[in-house]
Amino acid sequence: MRVEALSEARVVSVKIPTEVYDEMALRVPEGDRSSFIRQAILEKLESTPRPDRLLELGERMSRMEREFAEIKRYLADLEVLTYERGKINPHTFCIDNVDHKIVDFLLHYKGGTTPEIADYTETNRWLVLNRLKRIQKASKKQCGKPLIDFYGGEKSGKKKAWWISEEFIQE
Numbered sequence: 102m103r104v105e106a107l108s109e110a111r112v113v114s115v116k117i118p119t120e121v122y123d124e125m126a127l128r129v130p131e132g133d134r135s136s137f138i139r140q141a142i143l144e145k146l147e148s149t150p151r152p153d154r155l156l157e158l159g160e161r162m163s164r165m166e167r168e169f170a171e172i173k174r175y176l177a178d179l180e181v182l183t184y185e186r187g188k189i190n191p192h193t194f195c196i197d198n199v200d201h202k203i204v205d206f207l208l209h210y211k212g213g214t215t216p217e218i219a220d221y222t223e224t225n226r227w228l229v230l231n232r233l234k235r236i237q238k239a240s241k242k243q244c245g246k247p248l249i250d251f252y253g254g255e256k257s258g259k260k261k262a263w264w265i266s267e268e269f270i271q272e
Contacts, residue, residue, distance in 0.1 A: 191248055191265065194236045199224060203232055204265075207249060212257065212264035233263050 115138075117125075129137045191208060195201045202222040206213055215233070219226040233249060240248035249265050256264065 189240075189244060189248070194239045194243075194248060199228070200232055200236065203229060203236070207263065207265040211267075212259060212262050214259060214262045218263070 125134065125137070191204045192201060195204055199222055203218055206218050206221045210217075213221075215226045215230050218233070219229045222229060233251075237247045237249050237251075240246070246266065246268075249263050251261075251263050253261050256262065
């Protein structure tokens with residue numbers, strides 16, 4: 102914005118503190134004060150963003166946040182996202198509701214026997230056993246170590262039970 106570009110001038114009344122007026126009177130000659138104030142206002146206006154520009158930037162930011170959330174959701178659907186660095190989502194290896202129930206049981210109790218898990222999932226123990234082996238094999242193939250392991254000895258008061266590896270899960 103330039104002063105010459107303005108077509109019509111308007112009168113503005115401004116109250117300023119006495120100290121500011123005295124300082125202006127010392128520095129700016131009497132005939133130049135109006136143009137000095139006009140230039141100061143124009144300089145300040147140039148450094149202040151216009152409201153329509155702020156609105157446009159806000160809308161762009163909202164759109165970017167929505168798109169980022171959508172990308173994040175797609176990555177989670179593809180099971181690329183993990184809970185933390187070095188930790189994986191145990192549900193990554195689930196293919197259906199039965200698998201999710203098995204993993205939920207193991208996450209809650211940290212381990213369990215095949216019959217206990219079968220009772221929880223309301224299915225037979227052979228189906229649970231096959232699912233546990235499949236989850237174990239898939240996690241070992243993808244991560245290098247199995248997410249769940251079978252331990253034939255006694256651990257936490259249970260014998261011949263499946264245990265979820267603590268190093269993989271989020272606490």
